[in-house]
Amino acid sequence: MQVDQVKKQLKALEAEVNSESDSGFVRIEFEQQSEITKNMSFTGGSGRIYVKPFTRLNKYEIALAGTAIEMYSFMRDLCGAECAGENHRGKTHPEPFWRVDDFEIVKKAVYHYARKPGTTRLAIETPVPQAMSEAPENADRETLVSWLAENERRASTLPESELFRRAAMSDAVARKVTLTGTAFIRNSYVAASAKKLANGVCDLCKEEAPFLSVNNEPYLESHHVEWLSHGGVDSIDNVVALCPNCHRKMHIRNDEADRNILIGRIGGRNY
Ligand SMILES: [Zn+2]
């Protein structure tokens, strides 16, 4: 998480809040106190709310200064925890802070900070981003796939009501990114041979292929026991034919017991 990246996010948030300044929110002002300490804040509401990147843990730190401390219980409910610590501890005006990894929480905090006095917190409905962290830029396919999986895992830990609310607020248009990176051109003879040798039966579960392909062949997928991306070779001694379920299982779990079954299957082939 880069300081100037966070600065960009906060400037955008400032503009967003201010565009709604006649509908229950005061105008807020972004300030960058110090590039060295990464301190950035908003004024305009009661007191001051600091947001700074906590780069080591890739989190945002939100701190309440001055009369913004009135937001303490809101922040506690929002983050589900008492403050993680206090800046200026022991001084006359300690500033409680929370560290969060979701910019959505920063947004909610700033919107709450900017609400006009007398506005209830329930009136605040902030737009929800597609994902819980910024998508990697110029990623290769593998990086993107694991980023998507991690986002989904984190989404699944939300309380159901919040999860369903966010799902309902989806803008229904999946964003496209351009991927970089390389792909392996697998040997078609090797793949076709593995399927012939399997004879319509999955090399792992030994069940028949679940359906026929459009060419009326039992549908199986070729799989490299030692993955190509991990340095495995593209030869018949490393390739098996799996039903889609087992293939997915190998890519999700890659259990040693299953790998051993497949290695045994390769060793037992007669051709
Ligand atoms: Zn199977």
Ligand SMILES: [Zn+2]
């Ligand atoms: Zn595979």
